[in-house]
Amino acid sequence: MNAARSPLIRQYSRRLVAEILLKGEPISRADLARTTGLSKQTMSEVIGELEAGGWVRPVGTTSGGLGRSAVTFEIAADAAYSLGVDLGGTKISAALADLVGGIVAEATEPTDPRGGRHVLMQIRQLALRLAAGKGIDAGRIGSVVVGTPGVLDQESGAITLLPNIAGLSEIDVPAILAELFGRAVAIENDVNLAMLGEAWQGCAQGCENAAFLSLGTGTGLGLIVNGKLARGANGAAGEISYLPIGADLYSPEALAVGAFELEVGSHAIVRRYLSARGSGAESVRDVFARLEAGDPVAASVLDDVARSLALAVAALCSILDPEIIVMGGSIGMRPELLERVQAALPAAFARPVVVVPSLLGNRAGLVGALSSAVNSLHNALFGIAGLPGDLALPAIARAAE
Structure with a gap:
């Protein structure tokens, strides 16, 4: 025909x-x-x-x-471009990729302390500077994805649970970004994007089922199930903070913050250390410094945290059976902790589990935002309207010159 x-x-x-x-x-x-x-x-x-x-x-x-x-x-790689943005409380990173997924420009700068609409305008200005620096017409940016640690309210467009950036919980973020860019802008959870980044350019390439477990100030989980990002019925898939692992599962604090986060987050690690020793640590960095100096209390604290993490990994493996679990975040990537998790796993789960550190590190969320933006552009230009099925991303993107 x-x-x-x-x-x-x-x-x-x-x-x-x-x-x-x-x-x-x-x-x-x-x-x-x-x-x-x-x-x-x-x-x-x-x-x-x-x-x-x-x-x-x-x-x-x-x-x-x-x-x-x-x-x-x-x-024609220069026919259209995609923008990926990783929005954080202290810094914003953005990258511009051509039509075949090659990164052509990338920059990071401090987040505007005024918050709210000022931050959204900052994202637009950053995009304009990246494009201008390469002689690219900003009108050829055909897809934009912004990653945030907060949660997007689908009805109001506000981003909630983002304490480090004021004002974003009071405005319609997608609507304002659409106004600034002249097109719809996708907002996605940063840990979900980190999972996509590892699947595209990191250690989860080729995996149909994988998890990205982020541990820092808080906890987060990104999931790929049968080759697709899992969001759940209400977009809350991966809210691992509420996994029922902890000392007091029914306390008001556990209900508000999450029992698992209270057990293994950065504040929990410092609290464990101070409870055992009484002084000597004001931050997680201090605890790791004490560990390096041979402090047995620091070692015991991280052993306990690792055992709780091993239980979480066992739960993930029991329910999802992932090919790989990627540990990320400022704490999750620490080899001192990862080695302890790997050592604790055989006692918590009968089958071998592949647990590895993030290959992309603190760029995982940015690479994931870019992968989502590139994929969206490909499907808009070359996909089949009204039918499911995304085009697969190119396996290897060219590095920025």
Whole structure:
């Protein structure tokens, strides 16, 4: 059937061709036809449509049989761009990627202390500076994803549970960002994005089922189940703070903050240390410094925390059966803690468990935001409208020059 006769067939053909071009080297129409199984006529129509739209361009020729040559094509990487943003209480990181997912510009700066709309305007200005620094028209930014440690209220657009940035719980964040960027802007939980980052460019590549367990001031969990980010019925999948692991599961504080967070978060580690020793630590950093100096109390505290973390990992494995669990966050990545968790696991779970530190470190959330933005742009340009199924991201993105 001629692709022009059916919008659905035309979309499907366009998707097939785009997915190959996004992942591979320059290729001719004839080779594309052989690879996809599409007819030469359909292939000519699809390439013509993509070339007319500016998404594909000819880049050379290849020799064929009997002295004939064929034009080769590639994705026009500079045709459109995606923006990923990692919004934190003390700093904002942003990165700009081209159409094939290559990072072309990246920057980090302190978060505007005035909060609220000032922070959202700061995100827009940061995007403009990144684009201008590479001579890119900001109008070609076709997709924007912002990661935040807070929770987005779908009805009001406010971001709650974000104590370090004032004012975002009082305004409609997506609406204001859409006004500033001239397009819809997606807001996503930062730990979910960290999971996506590890799946795209980190240690969870190729995993259909994986978890990102973040431990810092608080706790968080990002989940990929059957190749998709799991959000749950109310967007609360991964609220591991409320896992029933702790000394007093029914206290008002446990109900408000979460028993597990009270057991293993940064404040819990300091509290454990002070309870055992009485003084000598004002922060988690102090506890780790004491550990390095050979303090047996610090070692005992981290042993206890590791045992609680091992119970959480055992619960995750029992319910989700992930291929890998990635430990992240300022505390979760510490090798002194990770080694203790790995040592405690055999006593808590019968099967072997793969627990590894984040490969991307503090860039996991930013890389995840970028992966989500690039994926969204690919599906908007080359996906099949009204049907499920995302285009797969290119496995390796080019580094910034």
